[in-house]
Amino acid sequence: MKKLLTTIALCAGAIFSAKAADIYVNNSGQAGTWQTITLALAASAPGDRIFVSPYGAYTENLTIFQDVTLTSAVAGTNFNVVGTLTVQGAPNMEVRIIGGEFSGAITCTTGGAGLNTKADVYITQTSFSSLTAQDFVTMHVLFCDLGGSTMNIRHGEVRGNTNLGTLTIADGPNAGVGDTLFIVGNIFVTNGYIYWQNNDNYFYIANNR
DSSP states (O other), X not given: OHHHHHHHHHHHHHHHHTOOOEEEEOTTOOTTSBSSHHHHHHHOOTTEEEEEOSSSEEEOOEEEOSSEEEEESSTTOOEEEESOEEEEOOTTOEEEEESEEESSOEEEEOTTOOTTSOEEEEEESOBOSEEEEOXXXXXXXXXXXXXXXXXXXXXXXXXXXXXXXXXXXXXXXXOOTTEEEEEESOOEXXXXXXXXXXXXXXXXXXXXX
């Protein structure tokens, strides 16, 4: 019995130690924070949340290669990145970007993701110059004010966005037909449009203008 209890205790300790961490970024040099988002990403583990101070711009090009949430430290105020964001796909990856402003493009690459192990990337209340997602990356673009930006995706949903420019639904590898794309409740800029060139997906398009 003593051996069994010891084993349970060790397992419980392992579970506790694997708990996701909250990481803070503040380029003012505040104690206990990282000065750049790049350093915070390098220090993060899968599942961590990175809270970025919105008071001051971060001039850097970011790369995310594991599960992580990148969000503003102040609700309702976006953090500002003068640069680009690249998400390198991985099997069953889940990345969340909430409350950001990127002067450059967001690019999501296939990486190791596959037909049955798609990566999920959530872009919420965030702006960017353009967005491109390669195959086997399921995009969730939600409630963003896009300022006429263009998007090119293959899988996922585009819901509740404003000032959307051109939305291109690109063709995939002609595999996995049956995925569903949702394009719902978006407001396009004048002369904005949807360009459909995908024969791999069912789709639902409603209440856009």
